Amino acid sequence: MVSPGILLVDKPAGLTSHDVVARTRRAFGTRKVGHAGTLDPMATGLLVIGIEGATRLLTYVVGADKTYEATIRLGQTTGTDDADGEILAAADPEAWNAVTDAAVADGVAALTGQISQVPSAVSAIKVDGRRAYDRVRAGEDVVLAARAVTVSRFDVLATRQGEGVLDLDVIVDCSSGTYIRALARDLGAALGVGGHLTSLRRTRVGPFEVADAVLLDDLADAGTLTPAQAAARILQPLTVSSEEARDLRHGKRLADQAVRLDGALAAAIDEDGTLVGIVERRGADLKSAMNMPEAAR
Helix, strand or coil, X not given: CCCCEEEEEEECCCCCHHHHHHHHXXXXXXXXXXXXXXXXXXXXXXXXXXXXXXXXXXXXXXXXXXXXXXXXXXXXXXXXXXXXXCEEEECCHHHHHHCCHHHHHXXXXXXXXXXXXXXXXXCCCEECCEEHHHHHHCCCCCCCCCEEEEEEEEEEEEEEEECXXXXXXXXXXXXXXXXXXXXXXXXXXXXXXXXXXXXEEEXXXXXXXXXXXXXXXXXXXXXXXXXXXXXXXXXEEEEECHXXXXXXXXXXXXXXXXXXXXXXXXXXXXXXCCEEXXXXXXXXXXXXXXXXXXXXX
């Protein structure tokens, strides 16, 4: 029997997130595998994978903030806002006169904080039931609605001047749903030279770091975090007695116990170290928001 757990994988370039899920299914011998947050094929870095009953925890990982390392190429616009797309336009030589260090810094600052961002048309967002990228590939013009996102850090680490281009190595901390390709596109547009992404690496998802991830070739020997270990990183851990664990599993509330929570949710873990589930406030009481299968630890 396959034990439930959370697996951290360092995705290589050239594979889809679904490819990684398929490889994980084969390596662990189970169909019940999912991931928390897609990475484009060109991107590398951290995928948080759920196995068996631990897939239930992915709901609480998807919305976590993230860290990316990326390279933005100023001076060229592509159809996909990244290096996989056809170059549609290149900056005129005269346009570079306005691209000073101060102008770049101002452009980055304008894209930091709470911003309104239009996602790239070539994205996995669904439009009337179909992925936006499928509609674009079918020849449709797709304009997605702007969404509010938070970019808490947008730092330029290094710059490299090329022939007709300027590459910026950046690091970005952002809320879930932020498109780094859109940051590259919008920075290039603000500077008047166009821009796109040439590399992207996700290094963090909430409390999980790519430094702790396994390579795809090492899946056969990979260890996982138990549901309890993973949940305790994501949410406040809350130790419950065997009686409380039984009541939660049976759908009963823990009367007058909401004072034990620091926030809205907590990971209820019994005295044996088994994850009972996720609990939430319900007035003065605690109630189960999600129960784990009893075999999951």
